[in-house]
Structures are given as structure tokens and as C-alpha cells.
Amino acid sequence: MSVTIKDVAKFANVAPSTVSRVIANNPRISDKTKEKVRAAMKELGYHPNFIARSLANQSTQVLGLVTPGSSDVFFQNPFFPTVLRGLSVGAHEKQYALQMVTGQNDEDIYNGVIQMVQGGRVDGVVLLYSKVEDRILTYLRERNFPFVMIGKPYSFVNEITHVDNNNFQASKDAANFLLSLGHTRLAFIGGDVDLVVTVERLKGYKKALEEADIPIRQNYILHQSFLLEGGRTAVCELMELPLHERPTALLVADDLMALGVLNTLNSLGISVPEDLSVLSFNNVLFSEMARPPLSSVDINIYELGYHASKHLIKRIENHDEPFKRVIIEHKIVTRQSTGQA
Structure with a gap:
């Protein structure tokens, strides 16, 4: 017999509505209560039915990730697995999943984004790049769809939330x-x-x-x-x-x-x-x-991904969230490939 919200509530000595709010990560619930309820969920092996919850809330709890150009670059360059790890951790903290759009060319990726957005498969999108000319960015802005960018926008800098280095x-x-x-x-x-x-x-x-x-x-x-x-x-x-x-x-x-x-x-x-x-x-x-x-x-590639997912979720949960530029610090790490002229 499967574990229910009522079982978790009884085990944690809280109301079933409190368990529901913890699952939704409601900010009105204290961190102490959240920890207690999540510990009860783990102990009992309870897993929320996110599909049913999504239908009720008209939310997918999924973030879309858009890669730059050919998937060859994404899967071969270690920058992307590292940024993906940061994105994943930031999304997991708010109980969001990730869905990736890849393709062999720009046309494949553009069509994939349209299917993802218009098909209601994601709540928001992270662009893992910034291009001088980008019709995906134009498409998202025209639809007023929540998105953030890793990198500095070439245009509309003050109208796009982005996470970047200087x-x-x-x-x-x-x-x-x-x-x-x-x-x-x-x-x-x-x-x-x-x-x-x-x-x-x-x-x-x-x-x-x-x-x-x-x-x-x-x-x-x-x-x-x-x-x-x-x-x-x-x-x-x-x-x-x-x-x-x-x-x-x-x-x-x-x-x-x-x-x-x-x-x-x-x-x-x-x-x-x-x-x-x-x-x-x-x-x-x-x-x-x-x-x-x-x-x-x-x-600090990991931090780029982590902050991108955090700020996208803020925009999803509050469409009036101000646009922000988040700058991640850099430093030079010297090893044996550099020396005096």
C-alpha cells in the first residue's frame, strides 16, 4: 500500500495541508517545519505525484535548457557538464526538473524550443549562451516567456536577467x-x-x-x-x-x-x-x-549554472521580479604553461 500525504502528516505531527505546502516549497512554512516534514517523507519513502500536482497548478516544475548550436560542442566541451551540475543543484533545491533541447543545427534547436514552450512542457528556459543575433531570444521575449541567460545579452541588457562573468x-x-x-x-x-x-x-x-x-x-x-x-x-x-x-x-x-x-x-x-x-x-x-x-x-562555471536556475525560478514564481545582472567573480590560476618571455 502506497504512502499518502496523511501518513506523512501523522508521522511528522503536522496537518496534511502543511505537508502539501512543504512539497510546494511555500515560503510561509518555516525551515524547521520543512526539515521535519522532509525527514518524514524520506523515512516513509513518500514521493510526491508531480504530474497530478502540475495539472492542478498548471505548472510543469520543469526548466528548459537550450544549448548553443551543434550538440557536438555541448557533449564534448567540459564547460557544459559543469554548468549543468550547477543548474541541476539549483533546480533540485526548488524541486524542479530539467529538460534539454539539443540539435545538429540552429534550426533543429529553434524548432525544439517552440515545441517545448508552446507544448507547455516547461515553466521557463535557460539559454546556455549569448549570441549577437538570436531568434530564440526574440521568440521568448515576444511571448513574454520566463527565461534567463548565461552570458551577457548583446542587446536589451537591462531587460533580460542574465548570469555572467565580466x-x-x-x-x-x-x-x-x-x-x-x-x-x-x-x-x-x-x-x-x-x-x-x-x-x-x-x-x-x-x-x-x-x-x-x-x-x-x-x-x-x-x-x-x-x-x-x-x-x-x-x-x-x-x-x-x-x-x-x-x-x-x-x-x-x-x-x-x-x-x-x-x-x-x-x-x-x-x-x-x-x-x-x-x-x-x-x-x-x-x-x-x-x-x-x-x-x-x-x-566559476558551477556558480553560473546554480545562479541561473535560482533566478529563473524566481521569475517563474513572480513575473514582476526585476531583471537582474548577476556577475560571477573570476581569478587567474597559474600553472606550468606560462612563463617569462
Whole structure:
């Protein structure tokens, strides 16, 4: 025989209505009572019927996640599993589940979002990226559908809740760190130029060079996908320059790309950091296991995801919730891939 709300109420010595409010995470119920009721639910093995509850409340208790472009990038780049872990924890605290939209191209993903939203499958959406041009964002704004963005919006900054790093400052700090080591021939390997994170980091790199009175060389600026192959392709192009024109340091916009850079340099017999310093972004787990261990800008990926889900749930539960910009701190983690020029 299945356990009911009445059984939980009796065990916890509260009213059945209190159990219902705890399941709904009602803010009027004290944390002490919530803990007692949840302990009773766990002890008795009670699991709420969220489908019935959703029908009653006209709520799905589900957050939709929208990935950037091809699913290849999502499933290969360790940035996304880490941000997903933060999203999951934040959602679980409020008893929300996650549903992901992926696809082989932008059209697949756009159609998936329409089906998810118009089919009433989710209460809100997290965009795991920010693009210069994005019809998904336009679609969500036109429908006044709750959503948040991980990254800085290219437009409507004050009308979209977003969780982000100060990518301009982070990139400027990273470039200045390499400049402080004496590297004046500093190249930038960025991601897709349609992504706002690439735009912001390129601006930071350029600003650091400008303030140091170092000319910006266009052949030192390359853009590739956030994958191993992207790093390989970019560094091969740079190494085709005459020896006296090659950069002595690389600022790479993503750790997975940087791993491709390190592997390629090793195969070419170029020593890091003796011949070329490499500084990257994200500080994912394999950064310290790379050979040599990779210096990287830690952008606190987990926190980006955690705060995105928390703020989306706030917007879902209160449509009058003010739009917010949440900035997650960054720091440079130095390892053995960077050295003096």
C-alpha cells in the first residue's frame, strides 16, 4: 500500500495541508517545519505525484535548457557538464526538473524550443549562451516567456536577467598577466564570433594591448570552434608565420581549445612555456592534468549554472521580479604553461 500525504502528516505531527505546502516549497512554512516534514517523507519513502500536482497548478516544475548550436560542442566541451551540475543543484533545491533541447543545427534547436514552450512542457528556459543575433531570444521575449541567460545579452541588457562573468575584464586581466611576463607578441584564439563571450574577451585583449602601446596585429587574432580541433587549426596557422614573427604567448578563450593547442605544439616540438606560453579560460578539471598543467582563468562555471536556475525560478514564481545582472567573480590560476618571455 502506497504512502499518502496523511501518513506523512501523522508521522511528522503536522496537518496534511502543511505537508502539501512543504512539497510546494511555500515560503510561509518555516525551515524547521520543512526539515521535519522532509525527514518524514524520506523515512516513509513518500514521493510526491508531480504530474497530478502540475495539472492542478498548471505548472510543469520543469526548466528548459537550450544549448548553443551543434550538440557536438555541448557533449564534448567540459564547460557544459559543469554548468549543468550547477543548474541541476539549483533546480533540485526548488524541486524542479530539467529538460534539454539539443540539435545538429540552429534550426533543429529553434524548432525544439517552440515545441517545448508552446507544448507547455516547461515553466521557463535557460539559454546556455549569448549570441549577437538570436531568434530564440526574440521568440521568448515576444511571448513574454520566463527565461534567463548565461552570458551577457548583446542587446536589451537591462531587460533580460542574465548570469555572467565580466568577460571583458577577465580577458583584459589575462592579457595583462601575460604582458607582465614580458610577452609583447601576444596572440588571441577565440571562439565563434557570433557568441558575445568571444566579442567581450576580444575587446578585453585589445584594450590591454592598447593601454600597453602594443600594436594590434590582425594575423594574431583567430577564431575557431570551442573544440580540440579548433585549437589545433588555430595554432597551426600561427606556427606558419616566420619564426621571428611568431607570438611568444597565446590567450585562448577555452580550455578544450587550449588542450588542442598544447597537443599540437608538442607534436611540432615546440616547448611550453619555454618557447610559447599558453593561458586559457574556464579552469575545467583537466586543466591541471594537461601536459604541462594549464594556466587558466577560473570563471566559476558551477556558480553560473546554480545562479541561473535560482533566478529563473524566481521569475517563474513572480513575473514582476526585476531583471537582474548577476556577475560571477573570476581569478587567474597559474600553472606550468606560462612563463617569462
